Amino acid sequence: MEFLVITGVKLALILFIFMTALAYLQWVERKVIAHVQVRMGPSRVGPHGLLQPLADVIKLITKEGVLPPHVNKFYYLAAPFFAVFMALISISIIPFGTDITIPAMTIGGTTFGPYRTMMELADINVGILLVLALSSMGVYGIALAGWSSNNKYALLGGLRSSAQMISYELPLSLAIAAPLLTAGSLSLRTIADTQQGFYLGFIPHWAIFQFPAPQIFSFIIFMIAAFAETNRIPFDLPEAENELVAGFHVEYSSMSFAAFFMAEYANMVTVCSVATLLFLGGWHPLFPASLGSNFIAPLLLAGCGAVCLYHGLHPARPFDRYTLPAFAVIFFGLAGLMAFPPTVPILMPIFWFLAKLLFLLFLFVWIRATLPRFRYDQLMGFAWKFLFPVALVNLLITGFLVALAS
Amino acid sequence: MDPLFFLLFAFITVACGVNVVLQKHPISSALSLVAVMASLAVLYLLLGAEFLAMAQMIVYAGAIMVLFVFVIMLLNAGTEATRGRSWTATIFGIPAILILIGALAYFMQTGMPQLGSVKFGDFRGGGAYQVGYALFTEYLLPFEVTSVLILIAIVGAIVLARKELD
Numbered sequence: 001m002e003f004l005v006i007t008g009v010k011l012a013l014i015l016f017i018f019m020t021a022l023a024y025l026q027w028v029e030r031k032v033i034a035h036v037q038v039r040m041g042p043s044r045v046g047p048h049g050l051l052q053p054l055a056d057v058i059k060l061i062t063k064e065g066v067l068p069p070h071v072n073k074f075y076y077l078a079a080p081f082f083a084v085f086m087a088l089i090s091i092s093i094i095p096f097g098t099d100i101t102i103p104a105m106t107i108g109g110t111t112f113g114p115y116r117t118m119m120e121l122a123d124i125n126v127g128i129l130l131v132l133a134l135s136s137m138g139v140y141g142i143a144l145a146g147w148s149s150n151n152k153y154a155l156l157g158g159l160r161s162s163a164q165m166i167s168y169e170l171p172l173s174l175a176i177a178a179p180l181l182t183a184g185s186l187s188l189r190t191i192a193d194t195q196q197g198f199y200l201g202f203i204p205h206w207a208i209f210q211f212p213a214p215q216i217f218s219f220i221i222f223m224i225a226a227f228a229e230t231n232r233i234p235f236d237l238p239e240a241e242n243e244l245v246a247g248f249h250v251e252y253s254s255m256s257f258a259a260f261f262m263a264e265y266a267n268m269v270t271v272c273s274v275a276t277l278l279f280l281g282g283w284h285p286l287f288p289a290s291l292g293s294n295f296i297a298p299l300l301l302a303g304c305g306a307v308c309l310y311h312g313l314h315p316a317r318p319f320d321r322y323t324l325p326a327f328a329v330i331f332f333g334l335a336g337l338m339a340f341p342p343t344v345p346i347l348m349p350i351f352w353f354l355a356k357l358l359f360l361l362f363l364f365v366w367i368r369a370t371l372p373r374f375r376y377d378q379l380m381g382f383a384w385k386f387l388f389p390v391a392l393v394n395l396l397i398t399g400f401l402v403a404l405a406s
Numbered sequence: 407m408d409p410l411f412f413l414l415f416a417f418i419t420v421a422c423g424v425n426v427v428l429q430k431h432p433i434s435s436a437l438s439l440v441a442v443m444a445s446l447a448v449l450y451l452l453l454g455a456e457f458l459a460m461a462q463m464i465v466y467a468g469a470i471m472v473l474f475v476f477v478i479m480l481l482n483a484g485t486e487a488t489r490g491r492s493w494t495a496t497i498f499g500i501p502a503i504l505i506l507i508g509a510l511a512y513f514m515q516t517g518m519p520q521l522g523s524v525k526f527g528d529f530r531g532g533g534a535y536q537v538g539y540a541l542f543t544e545y546l547l548p549f550e551v552t553s554v555l556i557l558i559a560i561v562g563a564i565v566l567a568r569k570e571l572d
Contacts, residue, residue: 075433126534129460136468140440140475147433147479155479162476166469173464186457186534 006117014121018091022265023053029365036369047323057258065254068149075148080252080259083141087266090134092121094273095189097283097349118189119350127188128176131274132169135229139165141263142231142238146248157247160376161238164228167383168235172225174391178218178398179207179278188274192282202291206281212405213398219279221391223363226271228383230264233368237376272360273353280356283349297351298339305331412452419445432483436474443467457534 027042027049034041042049067073095118102115124130139162146158183191197205207215228235239247249260276282285293305328312324337343338351374382422441429435443466450459541549 124456126456126460129457129464133460133463133468136464136472137444139468139472140437143472143475143479144433144437147475155482159476159479162472162479166472166476169469 002115006115007121010117010121014091018088018266018269021269022262023057025265025269025361026056026261027053028361029368032362032365033369036366047317047319060255060258063254065256068251070150071251072148072150075144076251077256079141079145079148080256080263081141082144083138083263084259084266086134086138086141087263087270090131090270091266091273093124093127093130093188094270095120095123095192095277095282096273096353097346100346120189123187123189126186128180128186128191128274128278131188131270132173132176135267135270136165136169138263138267142248142260145252145260146238149248149251151251153244153246154248154250157238157244157250160244161231161248164231164235164237164379164383167380168225168228168387171221171383171387171391172229174388174395175218175222175225176274176278178213178395179210179215181395181398181402182207182210182213182215183278188277188282192277192284195281196284198288202287204281204284204286206284207279213401215279215398217390217394218398219275221387221394222275222279223360224387225383226275227364227367228379230267230271230364232264232268232364234371234374235379236373237379240373268361268364269357272357272364275360276353276356280360283353285348285352293352294344294348295339297348298335301331301335301338305329305335408452412449415445415448415452419449430485432478432486433475436471436478439474440467440471443471455533457537 030052031041031049042052045051045055067076097119099116099118102117104111104114142161142165143158146154146156146161149155180186180191183194185191185194195204195206195210199205199209199211203209208219227233231238237247238244239249241247244250249257252260285296287293308324308328308331312320312328315321315324338347419442422438422445425438426435426442429438443462447459447462447467450456450462
């Protein structure tokens with residue numbers, strides 16, 4: 001009973017936060033790309049376009065869902081749900097932080113707790129393999145969408161996507177295998193926990209710096225393959241708009257169109273979380289608490305609050321006088337929470353995990369704003385002739401070094 | 407809880423297996439086969455072989471069946487044309503299948519009556535450690551021979567494809 005209640009609460013929280021985060025990831029992407037290209041980006045709906053995701057969602061829900069007459073109805077309708085289902089389910093095994101202990105409390109004579117629970121929904125001892133399995137099942141959503149649309153552009157997009165995802169899964173798996181040799185476990189929580197501690201008191205024990213075999217090359221290979229797995233620029237051949245109109249989702253509209261976007265962003269978050277856990281030490285900080293790593297978060301948030309307050313006092317637009325001080329209060333409140341001793345052990349791991357996750361997500365957006373798209377034969381040649389052999393050699397060297405050290 | 411899950415997923419496995427044959431369209435058949443692979447993975451999980459379950463999902467449901475679907479989509483295979491069913495096949499086929507299934511069930515029940523967690527040869531448990539340890543100690547020779555066999559198959563496939571291209 002207790003287990004069911006706790007799991008239900010965690011499920012609702014994670015789902016709510018994750019869905020909101022996906023909507024705002026779209027906003028972040030549009031805003032970052034706009035600033036890279038010296039534009040403003042969304043700025044009409046709410047301050048700095050902050051309510052734009054809400055407007056987008058309302059627009060997508062209320063739009064008419066067109067069912068073209070020439071499609072294979074069952075697969076056409078099932079494909080977006082399949083894609084989004086496989087993308088959302090893998091977030092349930094990503095640990096965002098360490099355990100939480102809720103102290104015992106008495107309400108109306110009955111004592112509840114103390115409860116102790118993990119941040120993720122389930123700690124599976126083959127967690128990393130489950131992520132791989134779900135990502136390889138996600139291909140079906142895109143492939144079926146392309147095929148059932150009964151449209152040459154969509155079919156080409158679906159075919160490209162399945163070929164690309166199978167090809168890049170090999171370097172991806174090999175890049176994952178190398179840090180597993182040093183971690184010695186398949187559970188995401190255990191992998192992150194093996195990266196605790198510091199060399200010489202300040203170099204973190206993360207897999208990319210770790211002693212017998214630093215995994216920096218695995219990390220780079222993993223990130224390149226991850227871009228291809230999530231169909232992002234420079235590997236977004238399945239939806240290349242100058243060749244294929246919009247690729248596999250050309251016949252989709254309304255919510256089923258939104259489902260593919262949700263799946264893409266959810267896959268991005270999953271892949272970045274896995275990179276964080278495998279290579280960047282999960283929730284372990286960049287430098288030890290003795291050097292003051294616990295003060296980074298409150299200082300950062302207080303700085304944001306101060307900037308908001310300053311601009312609220314010198315408003316550029318009439319509404320800034322009211323909205324920006326409100327944001328300043330929220331930021332100062334968060335900074336206070338981050339500095340409040342009882343909540344520090346819970347919030348600090350979440351802060352460090354989110355910081356690394358957001359940095360990697362920013363990398364995705366940054367690269368989308370700067371790099372052009374590959375040609376299709378170059379894409380395949382790169383995977384099979386360069387990335388795959390490099391990943392193999394990297395795995396061999398890692399294995400050799402680990403064997404020498406043990 | 408376990409028997410319930412077993413019954414559920416065993417039913418799904420068999421139903422999807424039958425569906426592979428019944429479906430007219432190749433894509434539907436291939437996807438039913440994916441469902442068979444996935445529910446087999448759940449059965450492995452119920453037996454305590456979590457590593458094998460995930461390998462089943464990644465290799466069979468994820469990679470091999472994607473290639474199947476890929477080829478079917480590439481050839482744009484349409485719905486099968488059905489010919490008239492032969493009456494002899496219906497009359498003799500169904501009893502023959504029932505007898506075959508009955509015989510298999512009987513021999514499995516008498517031959518290996520002990521059901522428990524998964525067991526391969528001498529070692530028990532299907533975790534990554536147990537599978538790896540058994541593969542690289544006791545079963546090293548069969549493992550390497552299989553690798554060479556697969557290598558030969560890959561080289562053969564490339565040679566055949568080359569001839570086709572020239």
